[in-house]
Amino acid sequence: PSAASTALSHKAIMCIIEQQKISGCLDLNIFLLKAAAAWPGDISASRWKNSLYICCKIVLGLLASICSFGVMWYCFTVYDSLENVIENVVVLVEMTNLGAKAFSFNVYKKELYYLMESIPRNFFVDVSCHINNVQTPSTVSTINYVRRITIGMPTLYMFTVAAMVSHPLFAQSEDHGQNSSYTSHKDLLFKTWYPHMTDENSYYEIQYLCQTICATFTASFVVATDVTSIALLAYLAFQFQLLNDSVRDMSKNVMLKLKTDTRDRNARSESFKGLEKTGKIGRVSDSPMGNSRLRELQGHRKRYSSGDENDNAGSIQIALDETETESAQREIEAETLRYLKSCIRHHQSLL
Numbered sequence: 549p550s551a552a553s554t555a556l557s558h559k560a561i562m563c564i565i566e567q568q569k570i571s572g573c574l575d576l577n578i579f580l581l582k583a584a585a586a587w588p589g590d591i592s593a594s595r596w597k598n599s600l601y602i603c604c605k606i607v608l609g610l611l612a613s614i615c616s617f618g619v620m621w622y623c624f625t626v627y628d629s630l631e632n633v634i635e636n637v638v639v640l641v642e643m644t645n646l647g648a649k650a651f652s653f654n655v656y657k658k659e660l661y662y663l664m665e666s667i668p669r670n671f672f673v674d675v676s677c678h679i680n681n682v683q684t685p686s687t688v689s690t691i692n693y694v695r696r697i698t699i700g701m702p703t704l705y706m707f708t709v710a711a712m713v714s715h716p717l718f719a720q721s722e723d724h725g726q727n728s729s730y731t732s733h734k735d736l737l738f739k740t741w742y743p744h745m746t747d748e749n750s751y752y753e754i755q756y757l758c759q760t761i762c763a764t765f766t767a768s769f770v771v772a773t774d775v776t777s778i779a780l781l782a783y784l785a786f787q788f789q790l791l792n793d794s795v796r797d798m799s800k801n802v803m804l805k806l807k808t809d810t811r812d813r814n815a816r817s818e819s820f821k822g823l824e825k826t827g828k829i830g831r832v833s834d835s836p837m838g839n840s841r842l843r844e845l846q847g848h849r850k851r852y853s854s855g856d857e858n859d860n861a862g863s864i865q866i867a868l869d870e871t872e873t874e875s876a877q878r879e880i881e882a883e884t885l886r887y888l889k890s891c892i893r894h895h896q897s898l899l
Contacts, residue, residue: 600655608648643762650769660776690786694779701775705767712737713760737763798887 624633716735736752737759 604648604651608644612644643766646766646769649773650765663780686786686789690782694782697778697782698775701778702771705771709763709767712763716756795888798884 716737736755
């Protein structure tokens, strides 16, 4: 008993430690979402926000369809090559997409918080009793993997934005020696969909500052949304892996119980046959029987009352063994169905 209590207490301590680790699995993602919010505040779910989001998508679609021909005509009349037209149209579409993403991100910010807060509570099918030596290392490795992605992607975007911002400060055109104006030959961070002029110093500085701000905010939105999506997909895939492992372990346990029950029944039958041959059959069972088993025993006694006493006892013992086997199989099937129902409810709620 002392060893068992020590093992249980150790398991409880390990469960608490692992739950504390799991509770911080998405803290970096939540921090990025809060840092990338366009405006502060606690936004709750409501119907008018969904309606506003749908209206925004409709308006953006109409504007895109109406303005696409005008933008193409404007680009063809201003730019001299098809390559410049395609590049600037791609930039315009990408910035429109980022604006819509930023809008939807801030509208559904609170829902993302609720989703992330619910994930740590759903790492296991049954948190109280289903933590074992197989699932715990895989859970920790998944959390560490997602945390590495959460740290690595913002770092990559940070260096990319720094390179974009610093490149125009050191880049020069090939005809720099033909013109004494140094700033007239500086490049911008990215091409715009409007013709930009760099001959005037003030005009170039304004464009450079606006593009720097735009690139910084764009990187923050992309990092917050993309890293969050990757983390959610990774945890969802891990949940299905846990479900697969749980069902496989359950199937193994069911087969093991059935084999053990069959082996015990065969052993009892063989021992009873040996006693029957030697004529040393005593009482049928030493364990107390319930009312149902007593009724079955009485029925078998009436059925075999005209036969030999040993034959009656053997028939009663075989009938009781079969009854116990059937009841054990029914209990195993009921337990299996309950476990499968809990798994289905758990993963439906998670999805």
